[in-house]
Amino acid sequence: MRTATVALLLALAALPAAAVEPAEMLADPALEARAREISKGLRCVVCQNQSIDDSNAELAQAMRVLVRERLVAGDSDEAVVDYLVSRYGDFVLLKPRFQSTTLVLWLGPAVILTLAAAVAVAFYRRRTATTRQPPPPLSDEEQRRLRALLDDGSG
Amino acid sequence: MKRLIYVAPLAVFLVIAAFFYKGFDLNPRALPSMLTGQPVPPFDLPPIKGRGDKGFADTDLPGEVSLVNVFGSWCVACQVEHPFLMGLKERGLVPIHGIDWKETDPDAGPRWLKRFGDPYTLVGADPDSRAAIAFGVTGAPETFVVDRAGIVRYKHVGPIDAEDWEDTLWPVIRELRKE
Numbered sequence: 126m127r128t129a130t131v132a133l134l135l136a137l138a139a140l141p142a143a144a145v146e147p148a149e150m151l152a153d154p155a156l157e158a159r160a161r162e163i164s165k166g167l168r169c170v171v172c173q174n175q176s177i178d179d180s181n182a183e184l185a186q187a188m189r190v191l192v193r194e195r196l197v198a199g200d201s202d203e204a205v206v207d208y209l210v211s212r213y214g215d216f217v218l219l220k221p222r223f224q225s226t227t228l229v230l231w232l233g234p235a236v237i238l239t240l241a242a243a244v245a246v247a248f249y250r251r252r253t254a255t256t257r258q259p260p261p262p263l264s265d266e267e268q269r270r271l272r273a274l275l276d277d278g279s280g
Numbered sequence: 281m282k283r284l285i286y287v288a289p290l291a292v293f294l295v296i297a298a299f300f301y302k303g304f305d306l307n308p309r310a311l312p313s314m315l316t317g318q319p320v321p322p323f324d325l326p327p328i329k330g331r332g333d334k335g336f337a338d339t340d341l342p343g344e345v346s347l348v349n350v351f352g353s354w355c356v357a358c359q360v361e362h363p364f365l366m367g368l369k370e371r372g373l374v375p376i377h378g379i380d381w382k383e384t385d386p387d388a389g390p391r392w393l394k395r396f397g398d399p400y401t402l403v404g405a406d407p408d409s410r411a412a413i414a415f416g417v418t419g420a421p422e423t424f425v426v427d428r429a430g431i432v433r434y435k436h437v438g439p440i441d442a443e444d445w446e447d448t449l450w451p452v453i454r455e456l457r458k459e
Contacts, residue, residue, distance in 0.1 A: 170418040171418060171419060183382055183409070184382075184409055184412070184413075184418070187382075187408055187409030187410075187412075187413060188409075188413060190408070191410070191413060209413075210314075211314060212314060212315075212321075212413060212414060212415070212416040213314065213416045213418075214313075214314045214416075
């Protein structure tokens with residue numbers, strides 16, 4: 126039982142920890158929570174696929190400190206994010222904004238899915254329509270050839 | 281209509297191939313600068329040790345076309361670039377100002393400049409990346425061309441070599457001097 130507990134604790138300790146250091150944290154838990162939330166949405170521009178909340182890079186740390194300073198100074202969450210966007214561009218946002226330049230990005234998959242669904246529906250409709258129709262009756266000429274073939278086979 | 285079905289996969293392939301072909305020339309790590317065309321962000325950096333100047337602030341920039349070079353003694357690529365900047369200083373082509381970025385030891389920057397030479401007109405220390413973030417810097421070295429009005433006109437990422445200088449930076453500077 127004790128071994129299991131220790132194993133569980135070790136496993137939990139191995140979970141990814143945020144890079145925020147105690148010295149960076151704000152005394153006000155509400156502000157700190159906002160800072161964490163903002164940091165999770167901002168890209169570390171050095172490592173590119175981590176948020177600044179996850180990254181140990183010095184620049185990410187400097188950005189975390191900056192986010193906190195701005196919050197303490199009374200900036201809204203949007204103002205903090207907008208400041209960094211004005212410096213680094215939309216690239217620093219891990220989740221792209223919904224705007225004219227990102228329309229294709231956001232709506233593209235839905236448009237393609239709709240188109241594909243429409244094509245699929247049209248395809249299956251046409252197929253069931255053709256398979257359900259009874260074949261046209263044989264013409265006199267065809268009847269005669271059929272009979273000739275059958276007679277030939279028996280003889 | 282029937283034939284279209286045979287041509288469609290080829291057409292789709294060609295479109296995708298065209299996109300990927302274009303991708304050969306794109307650098308996925310190159311980030312567009314938000315600052316091009318914008319005034320230099322406000323900053324006021326203290327001097328580094330041993331230069332005896334007053335530091336470096338955005339208000340120093342208007343008046344003449346200049347380069348703002350972000351460097352650090354920890355930065356290997358800056359060492360690669362350094363001889364070229366020294367050469368520019370010797371030729372006296374354009375004033376170069378330095379931002380000594382992210383030094384953990386305040387003596388490291390001055391020591392580095394003493395060892396390899398000091399090409400800078402003004403230098404400011406930016407240990408906590410305040411100015412670097414304001415400039416949208418992602419790594420060192422980065423160099424900004426600032427015009428007479430104090431507006432950033434061009435950003436160069438990475439070490440400047442002779443080719444960059446002849447092909448882009450120097451033409452940009454000459455163009456800006458005519459304005």
